[in-house]
Amino acid sequence: MAGDKEARYTTGQIFGDYLLMLIFPVILSVWYYSTAALSVIAVCLVTSFVCDFIGSIIICKQYYLADFSSICTGLMIAMMMPAGIKLYVPVMACGFAVLVLKIPFGGGMRTPFVPAAAGFAFAAICFKNMVFDYTVGREYMTTVSLGSLLSNGSALRITGLNVLDILTGNIYGPMGSGCILVFIGCIIFLFIRRRSALLSTLGFIVSCVVFALIFPRSNGYSAASPVLELSAGSLMFASVFLVTDYATLPTHTPNKIVYGVFCGIITMTMRYMGAFEEPVCFAVLLSNAFSPLLNIVTDRFISFVSKGKKGEEVTADEQRA
Amino acid sequence: MNSGHKSLGSAFARGIFLNNPILIQCAGLCPVIAGTATLNDALFISGELLVNLLITCIIASALLKKVPRFIRVVIYLVFGSAVSCGALYVLSRFNFVNVGLDLKILIPVVAVNSLTAVRAETYAVKHTVKSSVYDALAAGVGASLVIIAVGALREIIGSGSIAGIQLNTAFTMDGMSLPFGCLITLGFLAAILKMMIVSSQRQPREKSNEEQPTEIELSFEPELPEEADIGIEDYDDIETLLASTDEFLRSLTGGGRQ
Numbered sequence: 001m002a003g004d005k006e007a008r009y010t011t012g013q014i015f016g017d018y019l020l021m022l023i024f025p026v027i028l029s030v031w032y033y034s035t036a037a038l039s040v041i042a043v044c045l046v047t048s049f050v051c052d053f054i055g056s057i058i059i060c061k062q063y064y065l066a067d068f069s070s071i072c073t074g075l076m077i078a079m080m081m082p083a084g085i086k087l088y089v090p091v092m093a094c095g096f097a098v099l100v101l102k103i104p105f106g107g108g109m110r111t112p113f114v115p116a117a118a119g120f121a122f123a124a125i126c127f128k129n130m131v132f133d134y135t136v137g138r139e140y141m142t143t144v145s146l147g148s149l150l151s152n153g154s155a156l157r158i159t160g161l162n163v164l165d166i167l168t169g170n171i172y173g174p175m176g177s178g179c180i181l182v183f184i185g186c187i188i189f190l191f192i193r194r195r196s197a198l199l200s201t202l203g204f205i206v207s208c209v210v211f212a213l214i215f216p217r218s219n220g221y222s223a224a225s226p227v228l229e230l231s232a233g234s235l236m237f238a239s240v241f242l243v244t245d246y247a248t249l250p251t252h253t254p255n256k257i258v259y260g261v262f263c264g265i266i267t268m269t270m271r272y273m274g275a276f277e278e279p280v281c282f283a284v285l286l287s288n289a290f291s292p293l294l295n296i297v298t299d300r301f302i303s304f305v306s307k308g309k310k311g312e313e314v315t316a317d318e319q320r321a
Numbered sequence: 322m323n324s325g326h327k328s329l330g331s332a333f334a335r336g337i338f339l340n341n342p343i344l345i346q347c348a349g350l351c352p353v354i355a356g357t358a359t360l361n362d363a364l365f366i367s368g369e370l371l372v373n374l375l376i377t378c379i380i381a382s383a384l385l386k387k388v389p390r391f392i393r394v395v396i397y398l399v400f401g402s403a404v405s406c407g408a409l410y411v412l413s414r415f416n417f418v419n420v421g422l423d424l425k426i427l428i429p430v431v432a433v434n435s436l437t438a439v440r441a442e443t444y445a446v447k448h449t450v451k452s453s454v455y456d457a458l459a460a461g462v463g464a465s466l467v468i469i470a471v472g473a474l475r476e477i478i479g480s481g482s483i484a485g486i487q488l489n490t491a492f493t494m495d496g497m498s499l500p501f502g503c504l505i506t507l508g509f510l511a512a513i514l515k516m517m518i519v520s521s522q523r524q525p526r527e528k529s530n531e532e533q534p535t536e537i538e539l540s541f542e543p544e545l546p547e548e549a550d551i552g553i554e555d556y557d558d559i560e561t562l563l564a565s566t567d568e569f570l571r572s573l574t575g576g577g578r579q
Contacts, residue, residue: 088492092494125499
C-alpha cells in the first residue's frame, strides 16, 4: 500500500521528492527569465537556509541540511514570484515562512500551515502591487497576465496559436508556475511516489474545473474556461506542491479528497470575489486550518458507525438466542 | 487581608516582565490590535488604559469588596465608559494630540477591555488599596510599554515614519499596519520576553547547582505535581500503574518528543 510506504519515508525523502519535482519549474523559469529568475531563486535559497540555520541556533536545535525542507520552501516561494520583483520581497517572504512558521512549530513536518503558502501570502499582503506585477522581466510577450484578464471578464478564446504558449507557460504570470506540462509530469511522479497525497490534488483540480465550467469568467467560449483557470496564476503549482504538503494533509484517505475539494472551492470563490488576483495561497492556509477538524469529524463518524454495527450485531445475536 | 506586593519594585518586576498583562497573560489584546497602527495612537491608547486601570483598581479595592461579582463587573464597565468619555472630550477639546480618525472610533474599546476586569477581579478586590495601586501601575506600565513598542515598530515598518515624521526607509510593508501585523509583532515580542525570563531564571539555578556538593544532587527528590499524584489504590491492574509511572517519569525528565 502507498500509505504504508509513506509511513516509512523520512523527512529528507519527502522533501527530496519535492526538490526533484521543483527542478523542472526552476529550469523553465531560468529558460524564460534568465538572470532575473536566477537572482530571485538564489536570494530565496540563501534566505531560507540562513533563516533556518539561525533559527536552529536560537532554539538550540541541531540543524540538518539533509531534510531539504527550508530549500524546498525557498524554491516554492521563488517559483510563485514574478521574475522582475525587487529582491527584498522574496527575502521577507522566505524569512516569514521559516522564522514564523517552520522554526516555532518544530520543523517542516510539524507545521500547521504550509510555510511556502504563508510566506507568499505575507508578501501578497505587504507588497500587493509588486507581487502581482508581472510586467517586469519579459517585454516580448502579451501585455497582461491570464489571471487579470479573467478577473476583468475579458473575451478570451483558445486558438491553435496560443494553446501551446499556455501549456508551456509562455505567458505573463509567476515565473515558475505557468507551465502545465511540467505539472502533469509532477502529477505522474506523485502517482508513482505518493498516491495518497495525489488524492487531494485530484480533488482540488476537479473542483476547480467543475467550478470554472459552472461559472465561467471569460466572455468567450465557456468550455475554455477550465483550461484558462488552471493555466492562470499558481493554481497548478499549488495543486502539486502546496495541497500535498505532508504535514498539513489529513490522515484519512477520504479526508484527503474532501480537503482538496474544499481547497479548490475556496480558491475559486476567492478568485471570483476576492481582492487578490491569485488567492490560492490564502485558500491553502484556510484549508490547513480545517485539516485537523476533518480528521476529528472522520474519527467520530467511523467510531459512530462501528458502534452502530456492533449494536446491530449484538441485537441480532440476542434475537437468535 | 492579603497585603500582596510588598514594594513597588517587586510589583513592577512582575507587571512588566514576569507577568506582563499583554505578552504573558494575553489580556486586553483588542485595544492593542485596534489602536496601535501609529506611535501617536499607541501613546494615547496606553495613557487611557493606564488611567482606566488605575481608577478602576483603586475603586474596586476601596469600595467594591462586599459587592457581588456580577455587579462589580458592571461597575468596571461604567468607570471604563467614564474614562473613555473623558478621553474623547480631551481629543475634541484640545487638539494637541495628532491621532487618526480611526482611533476616535476605537477609544471606547478600552472601556470594555479584559485587562481592567482581570486585574480588578483577580487582584484589587482581594488586596489593600496601596497594593492594588502598585499592581495597577505595574500592569498598566507593562501594558503601555508593549503598546508603545508595538505602535512604534508598526509605524516604522508599515508606514516608514515615526510619530508622523517621515523616515528614509528603503521600503515599507503595508501589511504591518493591518491587525495581523500587530499579532506578528506581539508574537515576536512575547518570544523575546520569554527568552529573557528563561535565561534569567536559568543563571541562578546553574549557579546554585555549581555550589551544591554531589551528595546533595544525588539525594534530590522532586516534589510530585498535583496532576501527576498517583495513588496505588486508584489502579485496578499493574499494567496501568506501570504505564502511568513511566509517563510521569518521562514528564519529570523532560523526555519524549525531541
